[in-house]
Amino acid sequence: MDGANGRGDRRQAKRLHRGALGQVNQLPRKNSDGELPVGLTIEKTARNLAALATSDSLRHLQAVVLGQWKHGDTFAKLAKHGIRPVDRLLFYGPPGNGKTMAAQWLAQQIGAPLYRVQCETLVTAYSGQTAANVGRVMEWLALQSRSVVLFDEVETLFQSRTRMDGNIGRDLSSAMTVFWQSLDRWEAPTLFIMATNLPEHMDAALKSRIDLQIEFGPPTDEQVASVAAYWSEVLHEYGGHEWGASLAGRKWESFRALFHAVQSCVREFVTR
Ligand SMILES: Nc1ncnc2c1ncn2[C@@H]1O[C@H](COP(=O)(O)OP(=O)(O)OP(=O)(O)O)[C@@H](O)[C@H]1O
Ligand SMILES: [Mg+2]
Structure with a gap:
């Protein structure tokens, strides 16, 4: 057994360390001050997923998203034509029906870290601060190698314009502008997932830029x-x-x- 001299173990460790696209999964790069931005956490993906019930949502994700993110050649073929893979998803449905779980499952399948942005935490009453918080999160994410990012309770940040008014409305609107400007220049291989219990409260422009919407309902x-x-x-x-x-x-x-x-x-x- 070559494990006895450690070669097999090293080979396996190397395999585990490399993502499906062959890139090395790097440890998260921190800001110059070494802190994670406000509202961002690194999620565990190594949960017990053996008991997961297969659902239409997971099947759909497997067919559409994993097909593009797991196989390097598909990813590269799309890039050659200047086309991005399906990388903007919306998960919606009542609480407790597997939105976060599906994000963990996707990250595990792809072999990438999962970052969670708690959108509500980015919203502050101080003028300009919400847009600055969004800017910091996006700057940090843009530095990371292949990753999955879950924007949780996204309707608290990207609210429907009809629900916004006054100073808070203006602040949310400029936060949205910061988000779109940064996404328009996006180059990092990032799979964005927006999650909400209240899709009807979400900004219509955000919804229209989503590649794939997936509903998560109660168990059958x-x-x-x-x-x-x-x-x-x-x-x-x-x-x-x-x-x-x-x-x-x-x-x-x-x-x-x-x-x-x-x-x-x-x-x-x-x-x-
Ligand atoms: N497909 C599934 N099969 C089995 N158990 C599941 C499945 N999806 C979710 N669960 C269980 O339900 C729990 C709640 O799921 P999860 O936290 O993903 O819900 P959520 O939709 O993100 O809820 P919220 O809107 O409150 O954030 C999970 O911790 C898991 O134990
Ligand atoms: Mg959740």
């Missing part, structure tokens, strides 16, 4: 059954293999509610 009976089957299997050794039937027989208002029920059962069985 089939999805509940698949989540229940996964966890029943896990609980089999603790004597809880039939427990999944009670989960599968119920309607769930969200994936989050379903997962909370799973969590309390797993805790109960495992600590018995």
Whole structure:
């Protein structure tokens, strides 16, 4: 085994370190002051995604987005014609139905870090500060190598113009201008995902520039059954293999509610 002299391990580490497009996934580059910009966090992507129920949303993402982002040759072929890959997505739907999860899954599949921008945090009452916050986030992101960026609760920053008024309205409008100007010059390989529970509150111009809109709704009976089957299997050794039937027989208002029920059962069985 070449693992004995470390060659296999090194090769594997190298493979893991390289993204699907062959670029090395670099550690995030920081600003000159070494700080992350206000409102931006680095998200974990190494979560347990084995229990994920396949949904039309994930299938759609797999077919359209992963096809372009996973294979370097597709990416390069598009670039040759001056065409960008599908890189501006909108995830919408009620809370707790997998928008953040799907962003984590995409980043994991692509082999890129996931940065999360909490849009509400960028909005301040101080004149000009919101646009400055957006500018700092975009400057920081533009320095990164291949990455996935989730703009969460995007409707708080990019509001429909009919909802804006007064000074705050003017500030949001100039923040939007900063965002578009920076996106017009964008060169970094960044997959932008906007997420919202309230798509009707969002700016129409932003919506019109989105490549792909994906809805995330509550789990279907089939999805509940698949989540229940996964966890029943896990609980089999603790004597809880039939427990999944009670989960599968119920309607769930969200994936989050379903997962909370799973969590309390797993805790109960495992600590018995
Ligand atoms: N496809 C799925 N299969 C199984 N569980 C899922 C799935 N999608 C989401 N979940 C579970 O639901 C939880 C909530 O999902 P998530 O945080 O992605 O929702 P969200 O749409 O981002 O919610 P919010 O709008 O509140 O931010 C996840 O932590 C996960 O446990
Ligand atoms: Mg979320």
